[in-house]
Amino acid sequence: xxxxxxxxxxxxxxxxxxxxxxxxxxxxxxxxxxxxxxxxxxxxxxxxxxxxxxxxxxxxxxxxxxxxxxxxxxxxxxxxxxxxxxxxxxxxxxxxxxxxxxxxxxxxxxxxxxxxxxxxxxxxxxxxxxxxxxxxxxxxxxxxxxxxxxxxxxxxxxxxxxxxxxxxxxxxxxxxxxxxxxxxxxxxxxxxxxxxxxxxxxxxxxxxxxxxxxxxxxxxxxxxxxxxxxxxxxxxxxxxxxxxxxxxxxxxxxxxxxxxxxxxxxxxxxxxxxxxxxxxxxxxxxxxxxxxxxxxxxxxxxxxxxxxxxxxxxxxxxxxxxxxxxxxxxxxxxxxxxxxxxxxxxxxxxxxxxxxxxxxxxxxxxxxxxxxxxxxxxxxxxxxxxxxxxxxxxxxxxxxxxxxxxxxxxxxxxxxxxxxxxxxxxxxxxxxxxxxxxxxxx
Numbered sequence: 001x002x003x004x005x006x007x008x009x010x011x012x013x014x015x016x017x018x019x020x021x022x023x024x025x026x027x028x029x030x031x032x033x034x035x036x037x038x039x040x041x042x043x044x045x046x047x048x049x050x051x052x053x054x055x056x057x058x059x060x061x062x063x064x065x066x067x068x069x070x071x072x073x074x075x076x077x078x079x080x081x082x083x084x085x086x087x088x089x090x091x092x093x094x095x096x097x098x099x100x101x102x103x104x105x106x107x108x109x110x111x112x113x114x115x116x117x118x119x120x121x122x123x124x125x126x127x128x129x130x131x132x133x134x135x136x137x138x139x140x141x142x143x144x145x146x147x148x149x150x151x152x153x154x155x156x157x158x159x160x161x162x163x164x165x166x167x168x169x170x171x172x173x174x175x176x177x178x179x180x181x182x183x184x185x186x187x188x189x190x191x192x193x194x195x196x197x198x199x200x201x202x203x204x205x206x207x208x209x210x211x212x213x214x215x216x217x218x219x220x221x222x223x224x225x226x227x228x229x230x231x232x233x234x235x236x237x238x239x240x241x242x243x244x245x246x247x248x249x250x251x252x253x254x255x256x257x258x259x260x261x262x263x264x265x266x267x268x269x270x271x272x273x274x275x276x277x278x279x280x281x282x283x284x285x286x287x288x289x290x291x292x293x294x295x296x297x298x299x300x301x302x303x304x305x306x307x308x309x310x311x312x313x314x315x316x317x318x319x320x321x322x323x324x325x326x327x328x329x330x331x332x333x334x335x336x337x338x339x340x341x342x343x344x345x346x347x348x349x350x351x352x353x354x355x356x357x358x359x360x361x362x363x364x365x366x367x368x369x370x371x372x373x374x375x376x377x378x379x380x381x382x383x384x385x386x387x388x389x390x391x392x393x394x395x396x397x398x399x400x401x402x403x404x405x406x407x408x409x410x411x412x413x414x415x416x417x418x419x420x421x422x423x424x425x426x427x428x429x430x431x432x433x434x435x436x437x438x439x440x441x442x
Contacts, residue, residue: 234258
């Protein structure tokens with residue numbers, strides 16, 4: 001009897017574990033054949049060369065993100081893990097990245113990191129921070145000697161010369177440059193550089209994928225993602241995309257575009273300020289004109305009420321009262337002193353200041369009511385006078401004549417009201433609406 005007997009499942013599981021440990025994230029190159037796409041959305045194919053073949057599975061999630069359209073006969077490079085399909089006892093490559101043969105290692109690394117960070121949510125729109133509209137300080141992580149920073153500084157001086165620009169010098173290409181870029185972002189975020197900026201821009205000019213590779217490194221992506229300050233990327237040319245572009249809160253196609261869109265245009269601001277100033281001037285002028293009209297109306301009303309005469313009357317009354325007061329002060333001083341002391345104790349109890357306030361309020365209300373009553377009475381009298389005037393006018397001789405009647409008067413100008421008052425030879429004058437007629441009684 002053998003000392004130990006394994007089940008098929010046990011030995012297959014051991015083989016699977018061994019393969020997965022030994023062949024993790026490998027790249028395999030070959031030709032696609034026997035491609036199948038069942039309803040599950042997964043893709044199954046065989047990767048072969050002149051001497052061997054390898055079964056592959058490209059699961060739906062990874063396949064949906066792949067830019068490569070699989071077909072039989074296509075030469076590809078596949079990155080994935082070697083595993084075992086235990087139900088058939090068949091080893092296979094679980095594909096994660098498929099790219100055409102010759103696409104290059106850098107592009108593959110780019111796509112792999114992009115998928116990884118996207119799966120972690122670092123590209124999610126909801127985590128993007130808004131870019132400040134009016135930043136006062138902008139931090140830039142870039143090479144201090146490149147053409148990109150000169151272009152950006154020119155844009156800043158033209159559009160918003162009041163903005164303070166702080167540059168963190170960093171290499172943007174070559175070994176160790178990614179760590180310097182990430183260190184610059186962290187330095188601004190942690191307040192190592194004072195003043196702490198309102199916006200951070202990572203930038204460099206254009207170049208090949210190798211030249212821009214520092215901005216595709218994971219250390220840079222994670223520094224940008226963890227920064228509490230809004231970060232804008234302006235790397236390369238418009239057609240260039242880096243991992244930093246996807247992680248940043250806003251991607252701009254070039255360094256100059258980043259400078260343009262990070263700052264408000266001073267000319268536009270000044271035009272807007274001119275409009276606001278003109279609007280404010282118009283409002284102030286309108287308010288001043290209104291208050292002038294109100295002041296003039298109050299002045300006319302004050303003159304109409306003749307306050308000078310009232311003041312003169314009050315002055316005379318004060319003089320009279322002053323004389324009377326002086327004549328009685330000496331006799332009353334002792335008595336008043338005693339009364340004042342007594343009254344002082346009483347005042348503390350009755351609080352006359354409150355009563356005086358209430359009395360003044362009552363007098364004020366009575367005075368207001370009296371003014372309203374007098375104004376109403378004057379208005380009513382005015383209406384009555386106007387009505388009587390209209391009535392008298394309607395009964396006047398002129399009004400009577402205008403209604404088609406005539407008025408006959410004797411030589412003395414007195415109205416003739418009866419034939420009996422006339423005699424032969426009397427001269428009469430008759431007034432009509434459009435003139436007078438003289439006649440003689442025969």
